[in-house]
Amino acid sequence: MTYFVQVQINPNLYLKNPQETKLGRRIIEHSVLLIDEIGLEQFNFKKLARRISASEASIYRYFENKHHLFVYLLNWYWEWMIARINLNTLNVTDPVTRLKVIIRIIVDTANKNMAIEFVDEEILHKIVVREGAKAYHHKLVDEDNSEGFFLAYKRLCELIATTITELRPDFPYPKALASTIIETANNNLYFARHLPRLTDLKKGEGEDDLNDQVETMLEFFTTSLVHYDKRNIIAPVSKKIETSRKPIQVMNGANHSR
Amino acid sequence: MTYFVQVQINPNLYLKNPQETKLGRRIIEHSVLLIDEIGLEQFNFKKLARRISASEASIYRYFENKHHLFVYLLNWYWEWMIARINLNTLNVTDPVTRLKVIIRIIVDTANKNMAIEFVDEEILHKIVVREGAKAYHHKLVDEDNSEGFFLAYKRLCELIATTITELRPDFPYPKALASTIIETANNNLYFARHLPRLTDLKKGEGEDDLNDQVETMLEFFTTSLVHYDKRNIIAPVSKKIETSRKPIQVMNGANHSR
DNA sequence: ATAAATATGATAGTAATACTACTAATTAAG
DNA sequence: CTTAATTAGTAGTATTACTATCATATTTAT
Numbered sequence: 188m189t190y191f192v193q194v195q196i197n198p199n200l201y202l203k204n205p206q207e208t209k210l211g212r213r214i215i216e217h218s219v220l221l222i223d224e225i226g227l228e229q230f231n232f233k234k235l236a237r238r239i240s241a242s243e244a245s246i247y248r249y250f251e252n253k254h255h256l257f258v259y260l261l262n263w264y265w266e267w268m269i270a271r272i273n274l275n276t277l278n279v280t281d282p283v284t285r286l287k288v289i290i291r292i293i294v295d296t297a298n299k300n301m302a303i304e305f306v307d308e309e310i311l312h313k314i315v316v317r318e319g320a321k322a323y324h325h326k327l328v329d330e331d332n333s334e335g336f337f338l339a340y341k342r343l344c345e346l347i348a349t350t351i352t353e354l355r356p357d358f359p360y361p362k363a364l365a366s367t368i369i370e371t372a373n374n375n376l377y378f379a380r381h382l383p384r385l386t387d388l389k390k391g392e393g394e395d396d397l398n399d400q401v402e403t404m405l406e407f408f409t410t411s412l413v414h415y416d417k418r419n420i421i422a423p424v425s426k427k428i429e430t431s432r433k434p435i436q437v438m439n440g441a442n443h444s445r
Numbered sequence: 446m447t448y449f450v451q452v453q454i455n456p457n458l459y460l461k462n463p464q465e466t467k468l469g470r471r472i473i474e475h476s477v478l479l480i481d482e483i484g485l486e487q488f489n490f491k492k493l494a495r496r497i498s499a500s501e502a503s504i505y506r507y508f509e510n511k512h513h514l515f516v517y518l519l520n521w522y523w524e525w526m527i528a529r530i531n532l533n534t535l536n537v538t539d540p541v542t543r544l545k546v547i548i549r550i551i552v553d554t555a556n557k558n559m560a561i562e563f564v565d566e567e568i569l570h571k572i573v574v575r576e577g578a579k580a581y582h583h584k585l586v587d588e589d590n591s592e593g594f595f596l597a598y599k600r601l602c603e604l605i606a607t608t609i610t611e612l613r614p615d616f617p618y619p620k621a622l623a624s625t626i627i628e629t630a631n632n633n634l635y636f637a638r639h640l641p642r643l644t645d646l647k648k649g650e651g652e653d654d655l656n657d658q659v660e661t662m663l664e665f666f667t668t669s670l671v672h673y674d675k676r677n678i679i680a681p682v683s684k685k686i687e688t689s690r691k692p693i694q695v696m697n698g699a700n701h702s703r
Numbered sequence: 704a705t706a707a708a709t710a711t712g713a714t715a716g717t718a719a720t721a722c723t724a725c726t727a728a729t730t731a732a733g
Numbered sequence: 734c735t736t737a738a739t740t741a742g743t744a745g746t747a748t749t750a751c752t753a754t755c756a757t758a759t760t761t762a763t
Contacts, residue, residue: 226584231749242712320578326484328639341642360662366636366643367629374628375621381586384599385624387617404618412669489720500742
């Protein structure tokens, strides 16, 4: 009898536990690689089957559809993040240091092979940065949510929020700050690479350099927020705006209708 | 000859300007409504054609594919935001007030019918909040970007970033803060409705109430950041983490392989 | 060692999606 | 009024996202 280290993932996401069989593990391993290579929309079970020399039907025995497989991979990532945070903050009692460690873990793509050999977490992280938001930005979130598809993400946020609250018990938005840290980290890594005018970070030299920039920025953001001065809280602006109505842009010439 | 107020949108996004014909305007109008109703993945040109009693081929004459139509709608939204910001900050010289006005405009779903009658901007805003991120989170961003599909979003961010810089010329991340404000506004509106454990805001009473909460939070965030104290900038934590390698979770019993 | 149970593979088929080519109808210009 | 140009509709193809069936291989229990 061989024992395997497993990542615990919501069973609603699969029909059959892919971690328990060789084929299942190949499905996970190569779906990560293939999604990274061709993108989530181009990815499908037929291509994956061809790649791992399996039949399409076999993959459907593990996952109901591509979306479930994708959310499964995201859960893997979230669970991995939670485990890394717990592992690296076990001995850290100071919440300031703990938050720094958390930020480093969020941006850091290194430290792969942590426990599970058949998933390349660095590539999984790339997928999360590029397409992770698609897991919950769709019409059927509520159904997915009621099946617990996002529990791991919520636990990850709450883990971070707890540290924020320890650091500053009267901070009014610990959960929103936690989710903003994660989303902002991923967005700025992505923007620096693909839409550089949406960020101030420069992809320039190397991979690690960009991670350091994101880390520095997030530390700056969280520190400024968490050490806020109560004098900064300002009254909201009046809701009465846009009373004057003017056309946006008027085009003559080309835009005549017939 | 009738003159129409038009929103200027990158011609690479369409094969034929939909604002110039009755059918084109119906395509825009009802794609917004239909995407809101059934979601972007369920939406297709056949369903849209059926709804507006046109042929599928006719829609393909305006837009190469669903993705281009979707990005077109997002550009509409971005242009609309730029126009609203410009309109409402024309007489505002104080950057603090200007930033407040900008934040209100980002969260505010009201003020529809501003200039173009055939697009329901409130519903468009709903679409942006739910699925906007999908426009640039995919494998082919770079191609899209080189065709200028995201220029409007960049201009919107730069408009906000300029105000941030005016307010605090030495602020190190004006562009990142600008994009974070937009993304955080949308995320928290979405989370409050669908994944409430990821935010501290409560959807509770009414639509407007939630907008006010997001507005208050974003003002708090930006104000705290922009009025940061240089003492808050802290040294990054050492990169040496995760030297101790332990398994994440060990499961006995159920997880024996055969 | 063998039967039963389970896992995988091969094949085929359906419904929907994402387009394309071709033809008909409408509109504008002279 | 006629012709050219534009615009719309019909019908078709390739791909996707599955599902069902049956055969075969592998594992497990006895």
